[in-house]
Amino acid sequence: MAKLANFTPTILKNLFSKPATTTYPFEPFKYPEGTRGHIENDIDNCIFCGMCTRNCPTRCLTIDKATHTWTINRFDCLACEYCTVVCPKKCLHTVEGYQEPMPEKSTVTYTMSEEAIAAEAEKKRIAAEKAKAAKEAAAKKKAEEEAKAAAEAAAAEAAPEAPAAE
Amino acid sequence: MAETTAKRSIVPYGPQHPVLPEPIHLDLVLEDEKIVDVLPNVGFIHRGLEKLVQKKDFNEMMYVIERVCGICSFVHGMGYCATIEKVFDVEIPDRAKFLRTMWSEMSRIHSHMLWLGLLADAFGFESLFYQVWRSREQILNMVELHTGSRLISSVNKVGGVLKDVDDDKLKILSKTIDQIEEDMLRVQKVFFEDYSVQSRLKGIGILTPEQAHALGAVGPFARASGIPLDLRMRGDNAMPYIDFEPITSNDCDCYARCYVRFMEVLQSIDIIRQCIAKMPADHTLVTPVKGNPQGEAFVRLEQPRGEVVYYAKANGTKFLDRFRVRTPTFANLIPLCETIKGENFADLGLLVLSIDPCISCTER
Numbered sequence A: 001m002a003k004l005a006n007f008t009p010t011i012l013k014n015l016f017s018k019p020a021t022t023t024y025p026f027e028p029f030k031y032p033e034g035t036r037g038h039i040e041n042d043i044d045n046c047i048f049c050g051m052c053t054r055n056c057p058t059r060c061l062t063i064d065k066a067t068h069t070w071t072i073n074r075f076d077c078l079a080c081e082y083c084t085v086v087c088p089k090k091c092l093h094t095v096e097g098y099q100e101p102m103p104e105k106s107t108v109t110y111t112m113s114e115e116a117i118a119a120e121a122e123k124k125r126i127a128a129e130k131a132k133a134a135k136e137a138a139a140k141k142k143a144e145e146e147a148k149a150a151a152e153a154a155a156a157e158a159a160p161e162a163p164a165a166e
Numbered sequence B: 001m002a003e004t005t006a007k008r009s010i011v012p013y014g015p016q017h018p019v020l021p022e023p024i025h026l027d028l029v030l031e032d033e034k035i036v037d038v039l040p041n042v043g044f045i046h047r048g049l050e051k052l053v054q055k056k057d058f059n060e061m062m063y064v065i066e067r068v069c070g071i072c073s074f075v076h077g078m079g080y081c082a083t084i085e086k087v088f089d090v091e092i093p094d095r096a097k098f099l100r101t102m103w104s105e106m107s108r109i110h111s112h113m114l115w116l117g118l119l120a121d122a123f124g125f126e127s128l129f130y131q132v133w134r135s136r137e138q139i140l141n142m143v144e145l146h147t148g149s150r151l152i153s154s155v156n157k158v159g160g161v162l163k164d165v166d167d168d169k170l171k172i173l174s175k176t177i178d179q180i181e182e183d184m185l186r187v188q189k190v191f192f193e194d195y196s197v198q199s200r201l202k203g204i205g206i207l208t209p210e211q212a213h214a215l216g217a218v219g220p221f222a223r224a225s226g227i228p229l230d231l232r233m234r235g236d237n238a239m240p241y242i243d244f245e246p247i248t249s250n251d252c253d254c255y256a257r258c259y260v261r262f263m264e265v266l267q268s269i270d271i272i273r274q275c276i277a278k279m280p281a282d283h284t285l286v287t288p289v290k291g292n293p294q295g296e297a298f299v300r301l302e303q304p305r306g307e308v309v310y311y312a313k314a315n316g317t318k319f320l321d322r323f324r325v326r327t328p329t330f331a332n333l334i335p336l337c338e339t340i341k342g343e344n345f346a347d348l349g350l351l352v353l354s355i356d357p358c359i360s361c362t363e364r
């Protein structure tokens, strides 16, 4: 008998305990914290450097610097998080919720907001101005140095000539 | 007299068959109900993953190698990274070592539980099958909590691991493994003592230690034949700091394989407990590697299914020349054919299952 009734305690326990399954979708599923659902881009911080597109193992990302867009094909994405590791601005992250089924593979495009584009253009302008100023200053300094060098050379040339004239 | 009456027939079996867990094809030579010879045939799901190494750089390749197998995914990723680390000759931080050991033991638990469930299904004990898988669900939830994904965890990196675990998560894990241990101890008697289980497993598929040694069996399959071959004894990752003795059995049959895998679940729970207790406080996770790998390396590791061998040859560019995986199922196929010979046709499904076959690993 001992050989037969081994499973009975488990059966009894299961009979009087809560079911192990849930009634999804009536009872929503609770994801653990940090679960990898899908990738989101905090696009206003993106600098369109292309690190993510070059390193993504499935090449499911594309960027367009001119139109300030970042596009992801979520059906090709593995949610491997490698793009979030390589992104220098750390603007990519995974959030919960998986890609919903669709009749065909589609892409999602993130576009940089107008303000962010304007702010970026402003930053670029300031940087360009600074660069220009720095370049001018450098050119001026160089010209001054050249003039000085030329004067010194002339002086040096004049000096040895003097004894020869004697 | 038997010679004159028995008529031989050849039965093609698989790759698609209701009792087969994986697409393997066997040509069986039958004498009445008895299998007298068997010829295995694989190659139905070859994906050419090793060739991809010439197209994906060595960092991206980690994500490809992880997909060699869904169940041992973590160990494949870890093995790949360990091989490239050996080429670079870098040592990973201590915490990364402990995390790798802990996560690989978690994957061993869920792999063995999957197998125990499938075994219960194969000998027709459906409720035991669901009972084991119910416990398995808890460990999968823990893998998701720690790594963000249930099976393919993508947390390895050449030089270390990508994710850290805080103390809360470790506490939740230790509570969950206590629960799993309790559940498993409750069903332990069923696996080891139940009449119907014993009548299906005892004395079936004998592989003697000599055969296991000569034919190169690995993993739990070899340990069930009394060979104490466990690569964890070599002290990879955090294993030098952990008390560990390989589990063996001298019965050499399907029952012994069930015993070894069941006890290994409990042993892995113990290893995880030790890892949690000894987890280093320093939170450094990655030793940075610079440049591209140059040279070659071999790495041997213990997967849930047995010994796996990785080989990498790098040429100083970001693409490797060659990457090779020798998976445990590949090593176990020939000893499997030896165990099948002389058995009943009706036990075939159980016998193929007893090596825990992973054909997609074998073919890559």
Ligand code: SF4
Residues within 6 Å of the ligand: A041, A045, A046, A047, A048, A049, A050, A051, A052, A053, A063, A086, A087, A088, A089, A090, A091, A092
């Ligand atoms: S790596 Fe980051 S900053 Fe660079 S393009 Fe991708 S999302 Fe933008």
Ligand code: SF4
Residues within 6 Å of the ligand: A039, A055, A056, A057, A058, A059, A060, A061, A072, A076, A077, A078, A079, A080, A081, A082, A083, A084
């Ligand atoms: S998660 Fe992986 S697959 Fe998805 S976009 Fe990022 S790098 Fe590509």
